[in-house]
Amino acid sequence: LTLEVEGESCHIRGADAHFKVFGYSAADFPPIPDFAGVVSGKGDNPKAKAVMSHAAGSLGDLVARTIFATARENSRYAINGVLLKRDGKRLELVATDGRRLALSRANLSGQTEKDAKPISCIVPTKALSMLQKLIQDHDEAVQIAITDNQILFSFGTAASPGRAVLVSNLVEGTFPPYEDVIPRDQDKKVTFDRDVLASAVRRAALLTNEESRGVRLSFSGKNKQLELSSRAPEMGEAEIKVDISKYEGEDVQIGFNPAFITDALKVINEPEVLMELKAGNKPGLIKSGTDFLYVVMPVNLQ
Secondary structure, eight states, X not given: OEEEEETTEEEEEOSSOEEEEEOOOGXXXXXXXXXXXXXXXXXXXXXXXXXXXXXXXXXXXXXXXXXGGSOSSOSOGGGSEEEEXXXXXXXXXXXXXXXXXXXXXXXXSSOBOTTOOOEEEEEEHHHHHHHHHHOOOTTSEEEEEEOSSEEEEEEEOSSSTTSEEEEEEOOOSOOOOGGGGSOSOOOEEEEEEHHHHHHHHHHHGGGOOSSSOOEEEEEETTTTEEEEEEEETTTEEEEXXXXXXXXXXXXXXXXXXXXXXXXXXXXOOSSEEEEEEOOTTSOEEEEETTTEEEEEOOOOOO
């Protein structure tokens, strides 16, 4: 197979085939900044406001635990991406679509600037999807540089520095004050086996449709049991019971979109998850350790 460039066209030739593909002028594409130049501020490159380093595997986990909660084609452009926030050695990613919010944290594994100031930016969802595809070695270092309107990710090791560089413009706008929507006074706490809960929610979701999309969760502290129920007109009803290993608080009923629950459970690696509730009309909170939390709004099942 041979590739030959002729003007703005590319010829692809094989043993029995020839394709001519029309392209675009290279002048139509913006110049790609040099990563080292951005870090140093030399040449025509914009100077980085912040530089940090983190292990590729951990960075990929942070992205996976948040990117699914970003808005799709929302007019509020600021939530069409993921908030990346660095404060000292702490790296935090946050995403929301207005109905749920995912937050994941980690300590930076690599070096950062001395006396580094806190910084945050909004990274487009598509850029982070591409970032996930570039990850090969989980121990590989990823250098991150942030300028006024761009973010750069440089993959590499001591043997192969700069294996790949991803450059993306940042999302303009102000990310909503997400700290305000994280519940602080939940008085009902439930500990689940992650896989058992995920299986129950998936089964209950089988008898939901566009009109009745929610699944009712009824918690009984006395019986140490959760009952999931769903119904769809002209389809039928479902009722599933799950034993609870630990429950604190009074009994409560609440409705959730089952897809929102399973989305979160898919990205949790730990075998146990904690769900915290306040009331049937208040947001629910799902936690995994101290580095992941997920806020999900209830749905009205009346």
